[in-house]
Amino acid sequence: MSSRSLRQAAGTPPASDPELMSELGSGQLGALGELYDRHQAPLRRFLARATRDAHDVDDLVHATFLSAAQCAQRYDGRASCRPWLIGIAAQLLRRRRRASSRLLEILTSLKSSLQPARDPQPAYQARSDVERALGSLSEAKRVTLLMAEVEGLSCEEIAQALEVPIGTVWTRLHAARRELRKAIGGDGEGASQP
Amino acid sequence: MKTACPRLFEVEALRDGRLAGAELGRFQSHLGVCPVCAAEARALDALARHLQAPSDFGEADELHVRRQRTRLLAAFDAGLMPEGRPRAAKSWLVPAFALGLLSLLGALTFALVFRPAHPVPAAHAPDRPPEAVMVRADSSAQWSRRGDAQVETVVLVNGALSIHVDHAVSHRRLLVILPDGEIEDIGTTFSVSADAGQTTHVTVQEGSVVLRLRGKPPLSLGAGEAWKPAEAVAPAAPSATQARTPRAKTMPLGVPTASSDASAKSDAHGADPSADFRAAMAVFNGGDNARAAADFAAFVRQHPRDSHAEDAAYLRILALQRAGDSAATKQAAQDYLSRYSHGFRHAEVEAIWHD
Numbered sequence: 001m002s003s004r005s006l007r008q009a010a011g012t013p014p015a016s017d018p019e020l021m022s023e024l025g026s027g028q029l030g031a032l033g034e035l036y037d038r039h040q041a042p043l044r045r046f047l048a049r050a051t052r053d054a055h056d057v058d059d060l061v062h063a064t065f066l067s068a069a070q071c072a073q074r075y076d077g078r079a080s081c082r083p084w085l086i087g088i089a090a091q092l093l094r095r096r097r098r099a100s101s102r103l104l105e106i107l108t109s110l111k112s113s114l115q116p117a118r119d120p121q122p123a124y125q126a127r128s129d130v131e132r133a134l135g136s137l138s139e140a141k142r143v144t145l146l147m148a149e150v151e152g153l154s155c156e157e158i159a160q161a162l163e164v165p166i167g168t169v170w171t172r173l174h175a176a177r178r179e180l181r182k183a184i185g186g187d188g189e190g191a192s193q194p
Numbered sequence: 195m196k197t198a199c200p201r202l203f204e205v206e207a208l209r210d211g212r213l214a215g216a217e218l219g220r221f222q223s224h225l226g227v228c229p230v231c232a233a234e235a236r237a238l239d240a241l242a243r244h245l246q247a248p249s250d251f252g253e254a255d256e257l258h259v260r261r262q263r264t265r266l267l268a269a270f271d272a273g274l275m276p277e278g279r280p281r282a283a284k285s286w287l288v289p290a291f292a293l294g295l296l297s298l299l300g301a302l303t304f305a306l307v308f309r310p311a312h313p314v315p316a317a318h319a320p321d322r323p324p325e326a327v328m329v330r331a332d333s334s335a336q337w338s339r340r341g342d343a344q345v346e347t348v349v350l351v352n353g354a355l356s357i358h359v360d361h362a363v364s365h366r367r368l369l370v371i372l373p374d375g376e377i378e379d380i381g382t383t384f385s386v387s388a389d390a391g392q393t394t395h396v397t398v399q400e401g402s403v404v405l406r407l408r409g410k411p412p413l414s415l416g417a418g419e420a421w422k423p424a425e426a427v428a429p430a431a432p433s434a435t436q437a438r439t440p441r442a443k444t445m446p447l448g449v450p451t452a453s454s455d456a457s458a459k460s461d462a463h464g465a466d467p468s469a470d471f472r473a474a475m476a477v478f479n480g481g482d483n484a485r486a487a488a489d490f491a492a493f494v495r496q497h498p499r500d501s502h503a504e505d506a507a508y509l510r511i512l513a514l515q516r517a518g519d520s521a522a523t524k525q526a527a528q529d530y531l532s533r534y535s536h537g538f539r540h541a542e543v544e545a546i547w548h549d
Binding site (some may be wrong): 029030032036037040041044047058061062065066069089095130134135146148149150154155156169170173174180181184 | 206207210211212237238241242244247253254259262264265267269270271324347349371376385408434
């Protein structure tokens, strides 16, 4: 019986995130399942808002947890691993965006008659002014804003996760807030709730 | 119309952690007296609140989440952990290949010279080591298997498996990961099936298992017992006879109630270890730790050779620990260690004993 299972059998409080990360680092499958149960919903929400693409979300959630499992032994021990997972997800998003950009460049350089295809994958429908306005931002600005304002990451953490200078994070945040406020009507206090 | 404040940009700087030291203090004082900057700070707070507002954006239904969970665990199980093995094997590749080639030549020569009249089937080869865990899968089953020095893990995604574990061959624990939980084997033969992200059936032929499903209390299943999801069980109330039968063919998930187990115990006192164990578990889960410890101790005394005896010895330690009796906990841990020197919980008990 794993120590996690024993805790469950004994009715003691559930394992903390650092404990689960440590178990995951030693290859315990159950720890990954428990971390997934605990954090998949906020991670999924973050990725859905960041990408607006339903298919991408499943793959990115999957890839985030697998990456987390791979580097679990390097976990910094903070009480909740949610910001850490968000950081990994943001890195994956960035890599995916770069790969897409390269592909687009190749397609453009071919100068074929093919137009860049419209995204055939289902997109999430924004149900509020804020979500619609968020969707109008560039992905880089959107991700930075969500990491700062929703997930509570510091600008240093965001810079580290996105591998950009901290000045870029400040600039993106400023631009994202300005565009968002403009889109939802001035001071941001008049937006409709979801 | 608002009059612009030259320090307005500092509101955002404050929010993003760009101000520090004396600068931070001075701006906070300014914020208290400047209505323009205060209004800007409120506007940024409002924007953040809108972004943080609960939303179902990107939410997936439970079945979808379960499928994704199973997919993740299967991927982790299949690909991540053995990553180092191929690299390690590479350095041995050349000598291993040479050795293999030599062995093959030797075997070929031997076979040609001493060829038997009738070939012996490979399955009957006398030097083949017996397998500790034997898994038979139905043709449509999706499953995988891996192991390390401590644990053998079988991951069932879909379909049915029949598993036999022989702990006389290996002391490794067996864990079966299900789409919605796990089964821990305690030396047994059992079968399990899953469909659409849910466990649909568990039957124990020999020994016992502990079934743990997400959001449900652990359930111990002994020989002859079976489990199906509660909704699949016929809705009719069980008859008195059924309720008292210690080895019901189908049990609803959950810890048996104290009353039903007590009746089972009184009917089959000393004759049915499974009923005694379940009764002790019910007391344990009910929170009466002192009584549970006594019940587990009695179980070990009465059924020392039962497959639950080691569990009972271990749970007795936990019950005493939860009851706050540290001296008795240590004594129970010592009893366990002396009785089960290669026990499943040896490491955990040793840690308790050293505490």
